[in-house]
Amino acid sequence: MSNNLLQGKTGVIFGALDEQSIAWKVAERCHEEGAKIVLSNAPVAMRFGKINELGEKISAPIISADATSMEDLDKLFTGATEHFGGKIDFVLHSIGMSLNVRKGKSYTDLNYDFMSKTFDISAMSFHRVMQTLWKQEAMNDWGSIAALTYIAAQRVFPDYSEMAESKALLESFARSFGYHFGTRNHVRVNTVSQSPTWTTAGSGVKGFKEFFDYADKMSPLGNASAEACADYCVFLFSDLSKMVTMQNLYHDGGFSNMGMNPAVLGL
Ligand SMILES: NC(=O)c1ccc[n+]([C@@H]2O[C@H](COP(=O)([O-])OP(=O)(O)OC[C@H]3O[C@@H](n4cnc5c(N)ncnc54)[C@H](O)[C@@H]3O)[C@@H](O)[C@H]2O)c1
Numbered sequence: 001m002s003n004n005l006l007q008g009k010t011g012v013i014f015g016a017l018d019e020q021s022i023a024w025k026v027a028e029r030c031h032e033e034g035a036k037i038v039l040s041n042a043p044v045a046m047r048f049g050k051i052n053e054l055g056e057k058i059s060a061p062i063i064s065a066d067a068t069s070m071e072d073l074d075k076l077f078t079g080a081t082e083h084f085g086g087k088i089d090f091v092l093h094s095i096g097m098s099l100n101v102r103k104g105k106s107y108t109d110l111n112y113d114f115m116s117k118t119f120d121i122s123a124m125s126f127h128r129v130m131q132t133l134w135k136q137e138a139m140n141d142w143g144s145i146a147a148l149t150y151i152a153a154q155r156v157f158p159d160y161s162e163m164a165e166s167k168a169l170l171e172s173f174a175r176s177f178g179y180h181f182g183t184r185n186h187v188r189v190n191t192v193s194q195s196p197t198w199t200t201a202g203s204g205v206k207g208f209k210e211f212f213d214y215a216d217k218m219s220p221l222g223n224a225s226a227e228a229c230a231d232y233c234v235f236l237f238s239d240l241s242k243m244v245t246m247q248n249l250y251h252d253g254g255f256s257n258m259g260m261n262p263a264v265l266g267l
Pocket residue numbers: 014015016017018020021022023041042045065066067068093094095096097121148149150193194195196197198199200201202203
């Protein structure tokens with residue numbers, strides 16, 4: 001159902017790999033609400049993912065960009081503003097990848113070259129995105145920038161490994177850049193801390209199924225789905241959230257404020 005919440009708005013969405021991706025659902029919902037979209041993902045995802053299908057479905061051009069490359073990001077936002085014939089109203093950063101997790105390294109035996117790459121892809125890329133937008137003056141006033149994160153930035157989830165620190169860094173970039181963007185352009189910057197969700201990135205974490213079920217039981221509302229996350233992002237990109245900035249916003253069915261739920265113990 002559409003309420004035209006994003007009618008006339010333009011947005012760049014990173015990270016739609018396949019129909020399970022959170023970014024995929026966000027792009028579909030934003031399109032439904034009337035936004036014009038440009039999609040982006042890493043060049044390798046163009047070959048292995050299904051982003052072209054999504055592009056056709058929502059009439060969105062796809063401009064590939066490795067989010068660790070300033071040159072790629074520069075070309076992406078130049079291309080996006082050319083396509084829109086004007087500036088950008090919202091941006092979603094939905095990018096995450098851990099090399100140490102992928103290579104099966106335990107937290108007490110991490111490879112630091114991998115770790116640097118993980119931080120660059122999963123966190124510094126968010127600063128790179130914002131710095132490029134800032135220098136190009138590509139954001140419309142009162143625009144909205146959001147990135148997806150996870151509560152492992154605040155609490156220990158051992159199998160999340162170095163992604164915990166990536167997310168802590170990502171959330172900090174949102175606060176710090178939020179100050180600058182807010183002061184200059186009234187642009188807001190937030191992170192959305194999402195429940196465990198069945199996606200390529202999510203299910204790469206060891207024991208994901210057990211953990212997904214645990215979080216689902218622990219949360220009074222159950223785990224928030226990717227579709228629900230898309231609704232929340234629409235709200236954040238709409239004019240209904242104009243004064244919300246520099247926040248880490250939990251979108252997790254209540255998980256973050258629970259201590260114990262008897263349902264977890266089967267009581
Ligand atoms: N799935 C979960 O349980 C969960 C929970 C909370 C937060 N998140 C976060 O949501 C975001 C999206 O993940 P998802 O679960 O939809 O999985 P996903 O695998 O569908 O998305 C991750 C995306 O990152 C992209 N990417 C990787 N390296 C890149 C690079 N160098 N440049 C540009 N893009 C690159 C991938 O191509 C992919 O599209 C991530 O930040 C993830 O950490 C996921």
